[in-house]
Amino acid sequence: MASTGTSASTPAPRRLTPFRWAFPILVVTLLASLLGVMYLDYIVDPEKNLHNFPIALVNQDVGDDLTTGDQTKHVNFGDQVAAGLQQAVPSDKIDLRVLGINEAQLQMQSAQVYGTLIIPSDFSKRLGILGVGSVVPGEISKPAITLQTNPRTGAFATAIVQKFGAQALTQVDAQVGQQLTDQVKTTLTPPPGGPPAPTLSAATMITLAHPLSIAVEEFRPLPGGSGEGLTAFFYSLLLLLAGMVGAMIIHQLIDSALGFLPTEWGPWYVHFPRTPISRVHTLLLKWSAVVVMSIAVSGALLGIGALLGMPIDRPLLLFIYGAFVITAVGVTCTSILAAVGTAGLIINLIIFIILGLPSSGGTVPIEATPKYFGWLAGFEPMHQVFLGTRSILYFYGSGQAGLARGAWMATLGLAIGLVFGLAITRFYDRKGLERKPATAAAAQ
Template sequence: MTTSEEVEITRNPRLRPRAWLAPIVVLTLFMALLGTMYLDYVVDPEKNLHDFPIALVNQDEGDVTGPPDAQQKVNFGDQIAAALKQGIPADKVELRELGINEAELQMQNGKVYGTIVIPSDFSKRLGILGVGSVIPGDIQKPTITLQTNPRTGAFVTNIVQKVGNEALTQVDKQVGEQLTQQVKTQLIPPDGGPAPELTGATRLALANPVDIIVEPFRQLPSGTGEGLTAFFYALLLLLAGLVGSMTIHTMLDAALGVVPTEYGPWFVHYPRTRISRFKTLLIKWGVMVLTSLVVSGVFVLVGKGLGMSISNSAELYLFGVLAIAAVGITGLSILAAIGSAGLLVNLILFIILGLPSSGGTVPIEATPPYFGWLAEFEPMHQVFLGVRSILYFDGNYQAGLARGLWMSLLGLAIGLVLGLLVTRFYDRRGLHRGSEVVVGQ
């Protein structure tokens, strides 16, 4: 470097070392936000659990117990339901008492993550167990079924099993104590003498009288990545729109001569094309729409080629076109509105805030409450719901597809209106992209 160049660097305030602090500060703040969002949503799901929906179905019809002259109606199912409502923390789990049909409907729509089912013959079987424990013969333990809903998310099943097993194990213990005491009372002789001692095998059988059966409501087919393909497919759609908007913005600006282009050691800067901001944005939007039509098809073909379970290719393709176009057009409008700063804004909006609030891995109800607020409008969550509905719930509108469609259309409309208003305003004010503003001379 020559002496004159060294002097120029010293005199130019934009080349002084303190000016280099700006990107360091920006990146530090950016990464602090990234680290907070990504770690906060996954570090302790059990601590963050709130409003986690689980259905409780009590079909127990009760039973009649006691000697013929003093029979009484009992319903152990009601007692267990009451114990579950008392034992499961209400601030963490939303326990919904439903009929079997309504519970199955909510499971099919992805509205609840699991169901606890007490069968109709529960009290009868429990009574038979009490009698059979001291009388020879074959008996079967009463059962309670814990149904999981693996189609709602990969991590959901683990939470349902943990919550359900902890609560039902405690209930099983309480029922065992009550049944043991009941059997001891029945063994007291009429003359009031001491009751015979229960054998060890009898005490063991009565201590844990309930069989807890854990089973999936609708098992996921192969090729679903244990419920993760919906999340990653939604992520691909978001990235296609985001990266597509950045790429189209940069390459078309270079072709129009707005910004230079570097290819290795070669530096190219085409003559600037005289074109309004609005027309430039229209061209970028058009390229984005064409890109979404192609890329969405590529994703479907790649998924099928890799053995991914896709039952409705056409629906997935069309939803993918909408999602990519909505994200890409909105991203281009933000870039048109605020320029290069739009790159960071788009990353924050679509990726940093979007991924942890998507509900694709850890459910929203197992993350800090502010993620639930973000999920109301963040694009990633809406796209995930739509993709999950198509892949796992047969395109059921109630399972998230309706929300995914309408929110994607709303996002597309916001992007179109934002781009239209901002670029037309800039053009009318004469703020053309050919105008140069020199600062700090």
């Protein structure tokens, strides 16, 4: 019986079977495949994935009185251009919003639209002058439609707006050109028995066929040091990584200090005696470390950004928001680790990195990615963090520009992490599921 007891207390070492050797390879392969699908699917063909991309259309044209022969009628070419644009623009790809100039500017200031097309108030008048100028000597110029881009929404969104403007206005230009050419020919038609009508030159016909010009301008250009609108994305990524990676490091080091995990420093190996502490108290200890770490890291990132010349109009707000976001992410990550152990590393990686970065909207707009990314963006932490950070850096901390959503979702995430962590650790403690080696638990 003595030998039997010794055998039970000192189990034979586990053999590394082929399955145990291949299991980590399988896990890494699956994670890499998921990474490949998520990261490549959202960048391979943004134009094909374009949907509900918001652009404002402002028609300020007041019209003009056009005389044809002995008749005078009021025309509004701006209305025709606006109607032509609405017909030419694919509604499943572009959300063309017909707005007044004030509302359009408000939506540009709050990142609700990516660009604005503006038809000026004297559009019909200038178009009429162009028609008259084709037969009357004098200096004339083509009427211009202004395309305003919103560079604070990102360089990729700006490129899509510019491409949209070039394609849509080309179609409208041809339509208006045909109408203007017909109008001029009607004006030149002589009365019966009158002198023959003057002939239009080839240069005049070309001008009439394409009467419009496009003036592209930036709405509230970004200041220098903004990385063409990418600093918000990378700052958000830093906040998220600080919360996730920081939580994992704190989890590992505190568990090592409490004796639940061995500590290795190069060739040295230390395994401290296990500390008699409950799971709840262990989690509270980690949370307190996360909070202190969040304040320190947020301050460090703010200082580094300022040192590198990154424009920060609201430094205190960015510091508070950064610390809050890191705390929310860190608390949630440690709660997941407390619930499922080592597998929590994989869960955190999937939630915060693999699914989070492609659905953030920080590089490619959500409206230019497959539609399921929009579904992910509804709750994925990275998108919420990006909206809040972008609002603080580029939109003066406007709640409508994303700060309200970012703060509210961070609060919700923090609440979920707190409730989940406390609930699961208290459950484990009440069930007597102490953190002991499997052999010790089996012996009891």
